[in-house]
Amino acid sequence: MCDGYHQCDAPAQQRFCLAEKVHMPVSQTLRPALIDKDHPTADQIRDLSASLPTEPEIDRILTRKLKNRTRGGFTWPSLEEISGGLLSLLTTELGARFGGVTELRWLSGGASKVQVYFELDWTDADGAPSHTPMVLRMDPAESIQETSRRREFELLTAFSGIVPAPAAYWLDDTAEHLPYPAMVTGFVTGVTKPTTGAAGVSGLKASLTPELRNSLGQQFVEILSTIHNHDVDDPRLRSFERAGDAHDVIVHHINSWDRIWQEDSDVPSPLVRLAFAWLRANIPTPDRLSVVHGDFRTGNYLFTEDDATISAILDWEGGHIGDRHEDLAYTLNRMFGSEGDDGEFLVSGLMPESEFLDRYTQVSGLSVDPETLRFWKIFNCLKTVIIAVATAYRITTNKKTHQDVLVAWIIGTEGVLLDELRTHLEEVN
Structure with missing residues (x-):
């Protein structure tokens, strides 16, 4: 022994x-x-x-x-408390441009963050009166993965207009205004799984129709390739400081x-x-080195069912600078995929593993090393x-x-x- x-x-x-x-x-x-x-x-x-x-x-x-x-443990704040925190944050950020907050309600989904939907009346950066649906994304006392709202905010800012993602508006990283660290993003329409599909935790054993696989699969690979080819020294990624090689x-x-x-x-x-x-x-x-999303899979993107278009990549909270193979290996996890009609395993419910890796190599221009993947x-x-x-x-x-x-x-x-x-x-x- x-x-x-x-x-x-x-x-x-x-x-x-x-x-x-x-x-x-x-x-x-x-x-x-x-x-x-x-x-x-x-x-x-x-x-x-x-x-x-x-x-x-x-x-x-x-x-x-x-x-x-x-x-102590996590205490659910009331919507009145959330409203007061938003009033403090938005007044600080917008001043006289702040008009008001309405339609507050809890959003379901997600195992790690508290989310609240609201609608904001404000004067936008162009000076136009706006009524904008938004999401407050806030930490609980502790999460299953402790992450940085600052980093998530910076990633959304850096990838704005590059890949589909929620707009990043304001950050309360030190919980100065709200009960826990939080940020405000835009609200994006879409679903994480077909509305007519089987019940279950979104993204686990993902099962999609052949029509959705064909359309979403190509977008899925293209977006991941774009993330991995992004400049890791992007000045907007200020909190991604690293030392050494x-x-x-x-x-x-x-x-x-x-x-x-x-x-x-x-x-x-x-x-x-x-x-x-x-x-x-x-x-x-x-x-x-590449930007690594950290949780790239079906269930962590929204898509619109009428045209099978990915409308937003979600859950950037684990994003970091690292090896692109980490994302690839994570996406290949059998927990996130399902079997196709012929019994072959489909990565994230979209395509066979060999096809996924081949498409990724072609679209990204980046190689995939089997030993590194292992x-x-x-x-x-x-x-x-x-x-x-x-x-x-x-x-x-x-x-x-x-x-x-x-x-x-x-x-x-x-x-x-x-x-x-x-x-x-x-x-x-």
């Missing part, structure tokens, strides 16, 4: 010690857990930040999460998820530690394990989320996700 620093989690015939196969310092393979993860001290937070360095904006968000952890960018991205595991997990998992060690020992060097498949699998095993459990236990039922359901996928991660690691070793 392995000792406490060399634990194994593989069938007996394939069992191997972490330290024998992956030569990593103990400090990077098994770090001591926080004494009380629900009440971390300032020293413990500083230790995590120093030992697992990541991008400044991600460090800020994760540090803020831990500092706020002792402040492309290799360092990937290391910091791994560190951020290692830190999330340290912050949120209750039960030690040798399999998770092994996966982190394998990733660190096998980091590919990207041929170029690396990011393991990374994405590990990420979903962390969300289900650690974060989903902690935020539901501590009543930090507005979507407690849905997030609790995610915890139930733990066994399937861990088995998938084990299978991936067995294949590469």
Whole structure:
């Protein structure tokens, strides 16, 4: 048997010690857990930040999460409170151009953010009186993936007019006006799945008609290609500060998820530690850095049913600078696709994997490396394990989320996700 620093989690015939196969310092393979993860001290937070360095904006968000952890669970604000916060924000931003807010109502959907629809009467930037439908997108106390409203706002701004996406209007990143960090975007019409389709969580096991597949599939690939070819040094991406070369960018991205595991997990998992060690020992060097959407799949775009046109790419909250293969591997996840009429697996319910990758290469002009793709498949699998095993459990236990039922359901996928991660690691070793 392995000792406490060399634990194994593989069938007996394939069992191997972490330290024998992956030569990593103990400090990077098994770090001591926080004494009380629900009440971390300032020293413990500083230790995590120093030992697992990541991008400044991600460090800020994760540090803020831990500092706020002792402040109690999520409390639903009333629409009257939301209205007051919007009045404060919009008066500050618009001054005399602000006319009023009407038609406030909660929007359903999404596992991570609170969303409110409203209509704004205002004088727009061109001096014209306008009546504009908008969406307030606000954090709960903690999310299944803690992300930056500032980054999401900057991505929407940078891609305005380049790919279909909601317009970004105003940002309240420090919750100066609203109960939690928030931003205001334009409202876009469309659906995330056919209105006549089967019920279920949007985007999971996505099933589309052949007509929709043909039209949406080409747009899907074209939009992803455009995102990956965007200038990573776009000055509008001010909070995407990074240090070092492309290799360092990937290391910091791994560190951020290692830190999330340290912050949120209750039960030690040798399999998770092994996966982190394998990733660190096998980091590919990207041929170029790209904007990575982070959650690109059916269910995270709106389309209009009458003309089968994608009207908006949603959920930019996990966007970052990294390796385009991360997006490709994520999109290929079988959880987001379905079988076609002939039984062949369709990526995001749209097209076979070989066709998807071929189209992407042709449209983007970027290559797809199988070994790099395999690396990011393991990374994405590990990420979903962390969300289900650690974060989903902690935020539901501590009543930090507005979507407690849905997030609790995610915890139930733990066994399937861990088995998938084990299978991936067995294949590469």
